[in-house]
Structures are given as structure tokens and as C-alpha cells.
Amino acid sequence: MEDDSADDSQQTLSQIAQKHGRSIVDMLIDIQDCAVPQSKSLRLLERLECIQLIDYPYDNPPRNASTGEIIPPRSADDPAVEYRFMRRRHVNILRDFYITVSYTWLPQDGEDLTSGRYWIEHRQKIGFDVSPVRNTVLDRIISAAKGTVEGTTRPIPPLWIDQHCISQTTTCTSADCIHEDCREKRDAVHAMDVVYSQSSLSFAPVSCYFDSKDDIILLIDMAQPRELESIMEPDHPTDGNPSYRIPTKAILAIKLAHDIISDPWWTRAWTFQERILSRSYLLFRYAPSLEDSIPTWTRTCGYIKDQLAIPSNTFSTPTYVLCEKVLQELNKLAEGDLDTLRDDEKHLLGMIHRIKEAIAGSAESDATIRLMPEIVEKKGIAKLWDRLAIISNCCRFSSRLEPLELLRQGHSISVSTLALFLLNGEVLDNQRERTTQKASNTSVSRYIATQFLDNRKSVPWWSRDCRLSDVVLTTQGLRTRGHLWRLGGEFKLELLSERPSWKEIVEAFQNLGYTALATNIQEALEYTGSRSSRSLTSQLSHCHSVSHKSYMRSIEPFLRHRCPIRLGRIWTPNQPDDKSLYLAIFAYARKELTCLLNYTDEHYVREARMWW
Numbered sequence: 001m002e003d004d005s006a007d008d009s010q011q012t013l014s015q016i017a018q019k020h021g022r023s024i025v026d027m028l029i030d031i032q033d034c035a036v037p038q039s040k041s042l043r044l045l046e047r048l049e050c051i052q053l054i055d056y057p058y059d060n061p062p063r064n065a066s067t068g069e070i071i072p073p074r075s076a077d078d079p080a081v082e083y084r085f086m087r088r089r090h091v092n093i094l095r096d097f098y099i100t101v102s103y104t105w106l107p108q109d110g111e112d113l114t115s116g117r118y119w120i121e122h123r124q125k126i127g128f129d130v131s132p133v134r135n136t137v138l139d140r141i142i143s144a145a146k147g148t149v150e151g152t153t154r155p156i157p158p159l160w161i162d163q164h165c166i167s168q169t170t171t172c173t174s175a176d177c178i179h180e181d182c183r184e185k186r187d188a189v190h191a192m193d194v195v196y197s198q199s200s201l202s203f204a205p206v207s208c209y210f211d212s213k214d215d216i217i218l219l220i221d222m223a224q225p226r227e228l229e230s231i232m233e234p235d236h237p238t239d240g241n242p243s244y245r246i247p248t249k250a251i252l253a254i255k256l257a258h259d260i261i262s263d264p265w266w267t268r269a270w271t272f273q274e275r276i277l278s279r280s281y282l283l284f285r286y287a288p289s290l291e292d293s294i295p296t297w298t299r300t301c302g303y304i305k306d307q308l309a310i311p312s313n314t315f316s317t318p319t320y321v322l323c324e325k326v327l328q329e330l331n332k333l334a335e336g337d338l339d340t341l342r343d344d345e346k347h348l349l350g351m352i353h354r355i356k357e358a359i360a361g362s363a364e365s366d367a368t369i370r371l372m373p374e375i376v377e378k379k380g381i382a383k384l385w386d387r388l389a390i391i392s393n394c395c396r397f398s399s400r401l402e403p404l405e406l407l408r409q410g411h412s413i414s415v416s417t418l419a420l421f422l423l424n425g426e427v428l429d430n431q432r433e434r435t436t437q438k439a440s441n442t443s444v445s446r447y448i449a450t451q452f453l454d455n456r457k458s459v460p461w462w463s464r465d466c467r468l469s470d471v472v473l474t475t476q477g478l479r480t481r482g483h484l485w486r487l488g489g490e491f492k493l494e495l496l497s498e499r500p501s502w503k504e505i506v507e508a509f510q511n512l513g514y515t516a517l518a519t520n521i522q523e524a525l526e527y528t529g530s531r532s533s534r535s536l537t538s539q540l541s542h543c544h545s546v547s548h549k550s551y552m553r554s555i556e557p558f559l560r561h562r563c564p565i566r567l568g569r570i571w572t573p574n575q576p577d578d579k580s581l582y583l584a585i586f587a588y589a590r591k592e593l594t595c596l597l598n599y600t601d602e603h604y605v606r607e608a609r610m611w612w
Contacts, residue, residue, distance in 0.1 A: 014440040041187035047090040050158035065127030100199040102274040108207035140205040147304035193393035202278035210286040261358035269379035373445035397424040414444035425467030513579035
């Protein structure tokens with residue numbers, strides 16, 4: 001059994017070493033023996049089990065899987081309650097349309113806890129079992145799913161919900177047993193990230209309810225970045241001593257955002273993963289009288305009765321920016337001393353901090369790979385060691401650690417997190433000008449946040465290939481494999497026009513003798529990959545590739561700002577310099593050198609393994 005005392009996330013590295021009576025290095029070396037590849041079950045993902053709403057089968061009435069009795073269309077105790085039935089069906093995650101459900105078992109205060117309206121087909125096809133999921137959750141999800149096929153003859157899409165699509169009982173808890181039910185649950189849990197990331201949509205029925213037209217218009221304004229300036233417009237004199245020193249609309253927006261993030265959905269680690277990895281939509285209920293207040297652009301998922309569907313990032317990203325703007329105003333008012341703020345302003349400051357903590361991980365916020373442990377540690381979780389799986393999935397690591405084996409051997413969860421980062425090739429940033437406190441006096445999550453290289457800060461995309469490969473931890477350090485690059489002289493950008501086209505760049509490289517690089521760029525520009533044409537194996541790889549053209553677009557800001565560019569070739573001892581061997585483009589940005597394109601594979605554009 002797990003013990004709360006095993007959570008050492010708030011302890012420093014020195015305290016952890018003292019507690020275990022061993023050095024951190026020795027602990028890391030032992031922990032790596034618990035590393036396993038981040039594999040996914042192809043059988044499970046090619047035949048993903050979902051559930052789908054059906055009409056009452058009068059020709060073959062459903063039976064209770066436990067008692068064998070026929071289940072009537074309506075409740076015998078309350079004829080007003082109409083039962084709803086869902087059959088199991090299998091989908092291919094790369095081909096079929098399906099919807100994932102993101103919800104918490106813990107309800108919001110005041111939420112209706114009633115269940116029992118829904119009957120789910122037994123996994124052995126021997127009848128139906130009553131669902132323990134709250135009726136309100138399934139009602140709202142079904143309503144939203146209907147909206148996706150509104151005006152068509154297509155059936156309601158199948159749903160994937162963990163309570164019914166993952167086996168909830170297992171024979172044992174061993175990490176490597178051969179029981180069929182245990183193996184099936186392990187495979188399903190390990191594949192949850194792919195299930196959510198490949199789903200067509202993911203619905204999160206949050207508890208916030210709108211009965212005011214002003215509130216729903218404010219929410220819609222908050223979801224549009226262009227409206228942020230109007231929200232921050234002052235509505236009181238800025239001189240003298242006004243009663244409100246922060247714009248009233250901004251205060252109302254912060255309070256509304258705080259009400260929204262008060263739902264337990266924002267506080268749980270598993271729903272955080274679901275939000276990060278999927279096309280997640282927040283479902284907000286509103287009073288029927290507000291129907292005419294809902295603009296057409298919010299109907300991206302189709303018409304949903306009495307519910308507003310807004311992408312979670314469409315809410316989170318502008319809200320994060322709004323919080324930053326209000327925070328700046330509060331800091332100006334405080335003049336460096338927050339104690340000088342009024343009580344209402346201090347209360348506003350507290351709400352801002354809670355909002356930022358809840359929505360951390362959203363696009364354009366402060367979420368990067370190196371901050372993932374700190375974010376996940378602040379989220380609630382039933383099983384402490386599940387943190388490792390969530391961090392690994394959100395960071396798209398190619399290796400994971402077996403939690404049951406780590407637990408059995410009595411390892412530290414924090415040091416295991418550090419090992420996870422090192423084994424997956426995350427790079428320590430050892431610039432001499434960095435000033436950080438002594439490593440032994442910091443927690444592991446803070447050490448990772450401050451000492452690991454922040455790829456995303458330096459380049460305009462989230463780089464997951466800028467990692468060391470095949471890492472082995474030793475007492476001397478890391479042993480890894482990769483390419484050493486030899487850089488040529490600086491490429492003269494004056495040879496190109498101010499805003500060069502890729503055709504012009506290809507011609508320039510060709511004329512200068514960089515034939516291989518020119519040819520590969522041309523092939524990349526002509527490449528048209530599609531989801532359906534890629535193999536299942538490549539889709540499931542944790543080093544997810546993006547299209548060649550998106551890589552090309554990533555380079556354009558460097559060219560537009562005329563950053564110095566150098567070309568590179570793989571270094572081989574005693575090999576003479578030959579322009580036809582150059583396969584990579586490097587650019588300087590903020591005194592750092594990054595590899596923009598690396599053509600070490602014949603038909604695949606990859607990012608650099610390392611920064612110099």
C-alpha cells in the first residue's frame with residue numbers, strides 16, 4: 001500500500017539522501033534498472049473498447065447481468081425515469097470518430113450525485129450493469145455528443161470513459177504478472193495518453209452554471225484575445241483616490257475565472273493530463289432563457305442544448321494573459337510592497353494565483369517540460385506513484401519507470417522523477433552565468449525547473465527531439481550516443497532577399513554546392529503527410545513527428561530577423577570538407593546556437609539532438 005509519507009516532493013535533495021542513507025547518484029543508478037520502453041498495445045489501440053448509446057431493444061429486451069431479469073424501459077419505482085442503454089463497440093483510434101470523457105469522480109459541492117439511469121453492456125456480453133457514474137455527467141456528455149451529429153443521419157459517436165472502458169478489478173497488483181485482467185488494465189492505463197490525444201474530441205462537463213446574460217457574455221469576451229484590451233480599459237479616474245484602482249470588468253473577469261477553476265476538474269492530476277493531451281472542450285451549462293445570447297462561433301462542436309462548448313485552451317490562454325495584466329497593475333499599485341494593497345486587492349491577488357496554478361500547462365502559459373513536475377505535484381491524485389506516468393505522458397518521454405517495482409524497492413518518488421528526466425535525455429543547462437542556489441538545498445522539482453535546458457524558451461516550437469539518446473547513468477555521469485556536428489562558416493544572408501522564398505533558398509544552396517541540403521529541403525517542401533497515410537507504429541511513437549512544412553515554418557522567424565546562420569555536417573575523423581556532406585542548418589538566437597533542420601534521415605526532417 002502507498003503511504004502519504006512517501007511523498008518527498010517538498011524535501012530537498014540533501015534531506016532525501018539523508019533519509020535513505022545513500023547518495024543521490026547511487027539512488028539514480030539503481031532506479032534506472034526499473035526503466036522500461038514506453039510501449040503501447042497495438043491490439044488495444046486497433047480495437048479500442050468504447051460504449052455507444054442505443055435505443056431500447058424491444059425485440060430482445062436487455063437483462064440485468066447480475067440477476068438475469070429483464071430491465072424495463074422505465075424505472076419501476078419512478079416511471080418518470082427513463083433508462084438509457086449503451087452497448088460496447090470497438091474503434092480504431094486512427095480511423096474512427098470517438099469522444100473521450102474527462103471528469104472527476106469527486107463532484108462539485110451541491111452537484112446531483114444520483115446515478116442509476118444508465119445501463120452499460122457487460123464486458124462478457126451477458127447482459128447490462130447499472131453505471132455508477134453520475135447521471136448528470138452522462139446526460140451532459142450524451143447531449144454534447146448528439147450535437148456533433150446534429151442535422152445528419154449519423155448515430156451518436158462512441159464514447160470512451162475510463163470507468164467503463166478500463167477493467168476496474170484485477171487479480172493482483174504485481175508489476176509483471178501474467179493474469180489476463182492485470183495485463184489488460186496495465187496496457188489500458190499506459191495507453192490512456194494516446195487514447196486522449198488521438199480522440200476526435202474530449203468533453204469535460206464542468207459544474208459552472210450561468211443564469212446571467214452578463215456573465216455568459218463576459219466569458220465569451222474572455223475567450224477572445226482581441227477583447228482583453230477592452231476588459232482592461234479603466235472605468236474610473238486614475239488620479240486621486242478612486243474606489244476601484246483596477247478596471248471593474250477585469251475584476252469581474254477574474255472572479256468569473258476563479259468560479260470556473262473552483263471545479264474539482266482543475267485540481268486533479270489525471271484530468272490535467274487529459275486537458276494537455278486532447279482536444280478538450282469545457283461544457284458550461286446555462287439557463288434556457290440565455291439561448292439567444294450564444295454566438296454562432298461557439299458552436300464549433302455543433303448545437304448542444306443548454307450547454308456552451310469552449311476549447312479549454314481558448315479559455316485558459318487568454319485568462320492567463322488577463323491574470324498577468326492584472327498582476328502587473330497590482331504590482332504597480334503596491335510599488336514593491338504587497339502589504340500596502342487594500343484588502344479587496346489582496347483578495348484579488350489570491351484569486352489570480354489560484355487561477356494561474358489551476359490553468360498551468362495551457363498554451364502560451366508558463367508550462368514547459370521542465371516545469372511539469374512542479375505542476376503535477378500540485379494536482380490531487382489517488383495513487384502517488386501515478387505521477388510518474390502522468391509526467392512521462394505529458395512530456396512525451398520514450399521510456400518510463402515501473403512504479404510498482406520502484407515502490408517495492410523503497411525508492412524515492414522525487415529521485416525517480418529526476419531519473420525519469422535524465423534517462424529520457426533531458427539536458428542540464430550548465431551555462432556559467434546562471435546563478436542558482438546550491439542543488440542539495442532544493443527540491444527535485446525545483447532543481448529540474450531551474451537547471452534543465454528550456455528548449456521551448458529558445459525555439460518557437462516544443463522540441464521533443466532535442467534530447468540525448470540511449471542514456472545510461474553511471475557514477476561518472478551520463479553515457480549517451482549521437483552525432484557530433486562540424487560547423488562551416490557563416491552563411492551570407494545578404495545573398496538572399498529580405499524575405500526569401502524557400503525556392504530562393506534552395507536555389508542558393510544548390511548554386512553554392514550544398515546539393516544534399518538543397519535536395520532534402522525540396523523533398524521536405526513537397527512532402528504531404530496525412531494522418532491516414534502514416535503507419536500505426538509511427539502514430540504511437542512518443543517522439544511524435546510533425547509535418548515537414550511545420551518545421552519549415554519554424555525556421556522562418558530566424559530568417560525574418562536575419563539571425564546568423566551556419567551549415568553543419570556530421571563530423572567524421574580525417575574526412576575532408578565537402579559541401580555535399582552538409583545536412584543541417586544552425587542559427588544563432590540570443591547568443592545560443594540551435595539546429596533548425598537536421599537531414600540525417602533520407603526522407604525525414606528531424607530537429608537537432610543538442611544545443612551548443
